[in-house]
Amino acid sequence: MVKPAVLFVCLGNICRSPLAEAAFRQQASAAGLDVLVDSAGTADYHVGEPPDPRAIRTALRFGMDMADYRGRQVSADDFVRFTHIFVADRSNLLNLHRVAPQDHAAQIGLLLDLIPGREGMDLTDPWYGDEAGFLETWSDVSAAARHLVALLER
Ligand code: 4NP
Numbered sequence: 363m364v365k366p367a368v369l370f371v372c373l374g375n376i377c378r379s380p381l382a383e384a385a386f387r388q389q390a391s392a393a394g395l396d397v398l399v400d401s402a403g404t405a406d407y408h409v410g411e412p413p414d415p416r417a418i419r420t421a422l423r424f425g426m427d428m429a430d431y432r433g434r435q436v437s438a439d440d441f442v443r444f445t446h447i448f449v450a451d452r453s454n455l456l457n458l459h460r461v462a463p464q465d466h467a468a469q470i471g472l473l474l475d476l477i478p479g480r481e482g483m484d485l486t487d488p489w490y491g492d493e494a495g496f497l498e499t500w501s502d503v504s505a506a507a508r509h510l511v512a513l514l515e516r
Pocket of ligand 1: 372373374375376377378379407487488489
């Protein structure tokens with residue numbers, strides 16, 4: 363079997379997708395899963411920047427240090443390097459399809475499609491709100507990560 367490679371995508375790559383990356387790294391590592399993990403944004407607003415300080419603090423509360431993560435923008439290459447791409451919301455799913463090369467093997471879907479009962483839904487962007495929103499994001503991305511680990515273990 364090909365080694366799975368998972369990319370999490372949001373708009374800025376400073377809030378939702380780094381948190382999804384951290385939650386999945388944590389759980390994949392606990393499960394002993396050999397997988398490549400990364401995150402990216404569809405926009406270039408925060409390229410080279412660390413995640414939002416509120417996101418860093420939230421992940422730290424759950425034992426994950428994201429201080430070294432740096433924002434980057436999705437590239438055509440990602441559709442070849444990654445076997446699975448999970449997107450935070452429908453707007454960025456559209457953005458992603460716009461930059462996808464004609465044929466690629468990567469499976470693309472919404473992150474919340476991983477959670478039974480939440481298929482088709484958007485992951486709320488905590489960027490516009492307060493710190494409590496980041497806790498909710500952590501809870502959502504952790505639930506998605508649990509399902510993804512189970513899926514990849516099969
Ligand atoms: P993210 O949140 O897509 O979850 O990283 C955002 C971060 C920055 C912006 C929008 C959303 N922004 O407009 O700069």
